[in-house]
Amino acid sequence: MKVVIATLNAKYIHTSLALRYLKAFNASEFDIEIAEFTIKDPAMSIAADLYSRKPDVIGFSCYIWNIEETIAVADMLRKVLPDVKIVLGGPEVSYDTAEWMSRLPAVDFIVMGEGEETFRDLLRQLAGERKYHFVFGLAYRKEGQAEAVLNPPRPKLDLNEIPSPHRFEEDIPSLRNRVVYFETSRGCPFSCQFCLSSIEVGVRYFDMERVKADLTYLIDSGAKLIKFVDRTFNIKRDYAMEIFQFLIDNHRGCVFQFEITADIMRPEVLDFLAEHAPPGIFRFEIGVQSTNDVTNLAVQRRQNFAKLTRTVTKIKESRKIDQHLDLIAGLPHEDYDTFRKTFNDVFALRPEELQLGFLKMLRGTGLRRDADKFGYIYMERAPYEMLGNDLMPFGDIVRIKRVEDVLDKYWNAHRMDRTMEYLVSRVYASPFDFFQKFGDYWEARGWSRIGHQLEDLFIRLWSFLESDAPAELDRDVAFGLLKIDYYLQHKYKPRKTWWDDRMDKKEWTSGLKWAAERMSMDERELQKKAALDRLPFDHGLWMQDGRVDRSEGTALVVLYSGEEAPPRLVALPLPDGRAAERHPIL
Template identity: 40%
Template sequence: MKVVLSTLNAKYIHSSLALKYLKMACNIVNSEIVVKEYTINNDLLVILSDIYSEKPDIIGLSCYIWNIDMTLKLAGLLKKVLPKVVIILGGPEVSYDPLDVMKRNIGIDYVVQGEGEDTLRALLTALTSNTTIHTIEGLSFRQKEEIIVGKPQIIGIINTIPFPYRDSDMEQLKDKIIYYESARGCPFSCQYCLSSASSGVRFLNLDRVYKELEFFIRHNVRQVKFVDRTFNAKKEHYLPILRFLATQDCRTNFHFEIAVDLLDDEVLTFLKDVPVGRFQFEIGIQSTYEPTLNKISRHNNWSKIVENVTGIISNQNIHVHLDLIVGLPYEGYMQFEQSFNDVYQLGPHMLQIGFLKMLKGAGLRNIANECGYVFLDEAPYEVLSNDSLTYGEVRKLKIVEEVFNQVYNTGRFKYTLDFLIRLHGGNAFRFYHDLSTYWEEEQLHLVAHSNKSIFKYLLDFCSIHHEKEISVCQEFLKFDALMSEKGTIQPEFLSWNQDQWIEEKNEFWRNANVVRNYIPDYIFTTWRDLKKKYRIEVFSIDLLEYIKQPGKISYKKKPILFSYGQDNTQYQYIACDDFKKIEGRDYHAL
C-alpha cells in the first residue's frame, strides 16, 4: 500500500515536525510512505492534483487551527477523485471533537487523537494486514452507521520514538525553520493552552539529545527551534544541553521557550558568557494582572522576572522575545495597558502582542460562558470580546499591534521611540495608543508600507502631537536610519547634510593618521568603498549625550562617524579638532 502523509503549513519557511515523526515511526509498516508538505497559500486544486498523482491508497492529513478549513475541503475533494482512498486525520484540531468532525465530513474514515506515532503505526499495520482496529488506543473510526470515539493518547516513554530527520532531508529544509523537541508535556496548566489538557513532562535521554543536536550543527543549520513547552522545566535536563551548545563551534541559533523566573544564579552566571547569537529566548509573560493570572492558573514571580530578564538583556548576547495575550479573563483595556507598560519597560528585543484563541481542549473553553466570551465559531476561534473587553477595544488593540510591529519589533526606531515616549510622559502604551489613532485616521491600517514610509509617519505624528519638537524628532529619525540596515534607508525628507560639510569630510578621510584614531586598520581605497563602510553625519543636537543621559537635549552640532560591520553598526563622535576648520565657515557651535 502507498501512504501519503500531508499537511498545509502556515508559511513556506515552516516545516512539519509531526509528519517527520510519523513517517519514521511507521517505516516498519509494510507500506511506501511519502511526505508531502504544502502551505495554506497554495491553490487547493494544485494540491489535489499533486496528491492524486501519487496514486495513494491511504492519505493522512495533519490538522491545526491555521489549516483545518482548507484541509477538510481538501479531504472532501480527495474522496471525490479517489473514492476508494482511506482518509485519516490527526493533530490538535481534530483530537478533541472527532465525533463532530466525522459527522460533518463523511469522507473521513479515521481520526488519530493525541500523540499519533503509536496509534498511526498500529492503524497502518491493521489496514495493511486486514486485522482488527478495535483495540487500537487513541483512534476514532466508523463502524457501519456508528462512530466509535477514542481518547487522545500520550506516549509515556518518548525515547522509543525515532529521530525524525535524515541527511537526505536537509537539502530541502535549508530555507526553512528546523523544529526539534527534547521533551514533551509541560509542568504548568495554563488554561488558555493545550498543555492544560494533560499533565507531566517526558524527557529524551541527554546522550541522544547531544547526538541529534550535533546532526543539525553538522548540517550548518541556521536556526533550530525547540518546541518544548517549557524548555527549562527540569534543570538536570536543560542546563547540560545549554552548556553543550555553548561549547560548539557553529553558526546555528537555538530558540527556546522558557519560564524565566525558574532560572537560578548558577544559570544566569553561565548565560553571561555564551557566544553572541547562540541562544534566543521566548518568554511568555501573558499578563501582569494578578486576578487574571489566578483565573488562568498561572503564577508569575514578577520581581524575579524583572531581575532575570533585565540581567539577560544587559549581557547583550541573547535575543529576548516576550509575549502578552489580549483577551484573558478579567483583563480590561486599562489592565492590559498596565501589563503592556510593565513588560515594555524591560526593553525586550521583541514584544509579541497575541490575541486569545479558544482552542479545542484548552481549559478556558470550558468557562467561556462564565466570562462572557464571544469568539469566532470556526478556526482560529479568536476572541472578539468578553465581560472585561469590548469588541471595539479588541479592534483598537489590533491596530495597536500592527503599529507596534511596524515601529518597535522591526528594531529600526529605538532612539526615536524613546524620545517620543518621553514626550508622552513616559507612558509607552499611551504613545502607541495615540500613534494607532493617527494610523487609523490616516487609514494606514488598510495599506501596505515601505520602510521609508514609516519614518514619514512618525515625523507626521510628531508634527501633530509635538510640533515644537519636530526638528529634534528629525535628528532622532536620522540617527535611527543610519543605525539600521547599514544606513541603506535614507528618507529624503529628513534633511541630510550630504551637500554640507563636504570639504570637512573629505579632509578627514584624506588624513589617514587622524582617521586611524577612530578606525585603527583604516586604509583609503576608493570613495565608493568608503561610502559602503562608513558614513559621517553632522547632527544639530548632542545625541550621544542623550543616550548616556536619557531625556537631556543639548543643542550642539556634533559629527558622528558610523561604521558598518558585517553584523553590527558602531558609532562614535569625531572630535572637533579632527573635523577640520576652513576659513569662512561658522564653527562656533562645534
C-alpha cells in the same frame, strides 16, 4: 499500500516535526511519503500534487492555523479519489472529535492525541483485517453508518521507543534555510487554562544521549536555527543545564530558541549563562501573558513577576541572549486599563521582541469550557479568537490590535531603536499610549491595508509626530534620531533620503573635506563609503545624559563597509564652539 502524510505549514521555512515522527515510527513496516505545503498555497494546487502521488492513504496533520485550508483540500480529494482513505490527526482534531467526524463526511479516520502508535496500528488494520475497534486513540465510522465510533484513548508511549525524526537524508539540503523543530520532552507541569498543554499531566523526557546525538547530527548537517518545542524547557534544571553546556561547546554558529519559564530560573543558571553563553547563540521565549494577579489566578497560572523581572533583567544585562516576551489580550478579569498596565509592566523590561497576541478559545481547554462564566464571544471557526467578554468589548479588542500592528513594525523589527526609545521614555505618558495613538493614526489613514517600504515607515512616523506634536516632543531631537536610524538601516550608502533638508553641493564638499581631515581618511574613499549629515544639537551631550544643547551642532558620518559589517556611526562636533574641545570623535 501507498501512504502519504501531509501538512500545511504556516510559512515555507517551517518544517513539520509531527510528520517526521510518524514516518520514522512506521519506516520498518510502511513506505511513507512526506508532503509539505503552506497555507498560502492554493487548495487546487495542493490537491493536484497529492492526486499525482496516487495514494491509498492520505494523512493530514492539523492545527488551528491550517485546519480550514486542510478541510478544503480533503473535500477535493474525496471527489477525485473516492477510494482513498483520509486520516486527520494533530491537536486541532484531538478534541471535540465526534463533532469533527460529524462535520467532515470526507474524512474516514481521526487519530486522537499522540499519534505514532495509533497511526501505525491503523495502517496495519488498513493493510489487513480492518478491525478498527482494536486501535486505541482512533475515531472511525462503521461501514454504512454516519455516526462515529471513538475508541478509548491510548496509554502514553515511552518516548525512547520512537526512532529519531531527524535522520532523513532528503531533509539535509534544506536544513540551512529552514527552521528545525526539536523536542527533548513532552508535556507541561503547569495548568494554564487557555493552553492545550494543561491537559496532559506530567512531563516525559527523551534520553539525554539520544538528544545530544540528534543535535550533533543536525549541526553537522548544516542546521542554522533549531527551535526547541518543549513547553517549559527549564523545568528540570539539571537536564536543561546539561543541554545548555552541550550546545555552548558544540554550536558551531547554529542558533537555538527555547521556551523558558522565567520566574523559576535559579540565580546559578543565570550566572552560568551570563558567563559562558556565546552572544547570539541562544534565544529565549518567555510567556508573561498578564501581570494582573486576579487574571493569573483565574486561569490557574502561577507566576511571580518580581522573579520574572529579575531573570529578564539579568539576561538582558549579559547582552548574550535575545528575549521574546509574550502577552495575551482578552484574559479573564482584564479590561482595557489593566491590559495597558500589563503592557507597560512588560515593556519596561525592554525585551528585544514583545509579542502581543489575543486569546484563542482552543478546543479542549478549561477556558473554552468556562466561556459563559466570563461572557466570552469568539470565532466559531479556527483560530477561535475571542471577540469580546464582559470586561473587554469588541471595540477595545480592535483598538489593541492597532497597537499590535505598529508594535511589530516599529519595535519588534528594530528599524529605529533610538527614536523608539526616545518617544516611549521621554515624550509619551507610557509606551502603550504611544503605540495606541500611533496605531489609531495609522488605521485612520488606511495604512494597515497597504504595503510599506523602509522609507514609508519613517515618513509615516514623522507625519504622525508632526500631527500629534505633544509638548514633550523636541522636534530637533526626534528628527535627528530618525536620520541616524535611517542611515543605520542600510548596508550600503543610501542613494536617497526621505527628508528634504539635505546639504547643498557646496556644503557637502566642504563638510566632506573637513570630516576626512578629522578622521585621517582619504577624501575620495570617504566620498564612496560615507553618508554625511548634520544635527542641530550636541549629539555627544545627548548620548551622555539626554541633555539638548543647541549652541553646538554635530556632523554625522556614517561609514558603510558592505554586506558583512554593519554601518559605523561617527559623530563629530562641529568646529564652531567648545564642543571640539569636550568631545573627540565619538
